[in-house]
Each structure stands twice: as structure tokens, then as C-alpha cells.
Amino acid sequence: MNIFALTGAGVSAESGLGTFRDKDGLWTRFDPMKLATPEAFVHNPDEVHAFYNLRRQNLLSAEPNAAHWALARLETGLAERGGSLFLCTQNIDDLHERAGSRQVIHMHGELLKARCTACGGIMPWREDLGTEVLCPSCRRSGGMRPHVVWFGEMPLEMDAIYDALLGADLFVSIGTSGSVYPAAGFVSEARGHGIRTCEINLEPSDNARQFDEGRYGPAGEAVPAWVEQVLTS
Known part of the structure; x- marks a missing residue:
């Protein structure tokens, strides 16, 4: 069986990483238009960097949960x-990889990478970013940004x-809001091609x-139970 798994913020919530569109999600407390757009980065890079520096620090202290281990x-x-x-995640954390998943596609980028807007270089990054940081490749400052979409x-x-x-033979969506496109459209694409679907x-x-x-149910319970059924059927 070939399975396409799409994961969202609900998979990492039990690891202490915030969701986005729930009643207590990040976008209810922060304005995404001021923190998560190219225009915001141009007009107020210090505020954008501060937000992602905090998220990066939070990620570095987090650990995979039972859902991540089960998918590995x-x-x-x-x-x-x-x-x-085929594990496709909307998450920008690295918890799938830390749990042992070897093939992970990050469609929204990766928080522990940085990208230079001047030369286009992409590199691993675990430290804080700021406008004073020099790109290791081209040595220019002011252009380093999180490698996130x-x-x-x-x-x-x-x-x-x-x-x-x-x-795929089966499309499964795990811990997603079903409101962010293009990922929210994957289920209709799968159904249109006769592929079985599960949420x-x-x-x-x-x-x-x-x-x-x-x-x-909670991802840390529901995902391991589903994986056990798949592997024993």
C-alpha cells in the first residue's frame, strides 16, 4: 500500500507547539499580515524576526510526541x-525527522533553515536571526529570513x-484545519481520482x-491506533 499523509499543526500541538486557527491559535493572538508576509518583512523586519526567533527557540526545546513516532x-x-x-507536512518544525521519518516534504518550509533574499542561499539555522546577520554565502547583511512560506x-x-x-492508494489528513489551500484541496483531488480518503x-x-x-481524538492517541490497524491488517 502507498499512503499519502498530510500533517498539520494538530500533530505537533501535544509537543507544545501552537496551532494557528483554533480558538487559542497563534493567529488569534497575532496578526499574520504583520508577521508572516513578504511585505511585513520589508516594512518591519525586526518584528518579524522577533516572532520567528521565539518560535525557533520554542521548537528547539520541544520533543516529538506519540503521533510523530507512530508515523515514523x-x-x-x-x-x-x-x-x-509519502509524508507531506504543512508544519515548519522538524519533529517528524527527530522521530525517525526519513522522507518528509515541508510544503511550507522549515523553521530551522534560513534563506538569503540577496543570493538565494538556503542553510541550516538554529540561532536567532536579525537584520545585522551576515549571509554565510554572500556576506551581505539585512537579507537573511526564515526559510518559511x-x-x-x-x-x-x-x-x-x-x-x-x-x-497513492490512501490519502490521510492528520491534524489539519481543512481551510488552508492548496493543502485543503488535496482531499477533493484524491476523491476525483478514486483514492480512498481518511481524516x-x-x-x-x-x-x-x-x-x-x-x-x-488527540493525535497522540488517534494516530498510533490508526497506524497499528494499518500495519496489522
């Missing part, structure tokens, strides 16, 4: 059977993502009615 086990278990797991920017790896989605979430998402199956 699923990847190994499917490979042993001649199948595959902001509002108004195109998600990454979309060709590879759609190829994998249309080659695993704390509660039904905005597009829950489009899924063939829904499993609801």
Missing part, C-alpha cells in the same frame, strides 16, 4: 511490505506532492464531509 514506524512498516509513505508565497515542492498524491483530527475539520472516514 508506519514509514518503516510499509517499506518492509513493499509499500511507501509566508502568506502570498507559493508552497514548495508542489509538482512532487501532486505526483505522489495521485499515485484524523481532534475534531472534524472544515472539509470533513469530503472524507470517506473520520477518526477523532
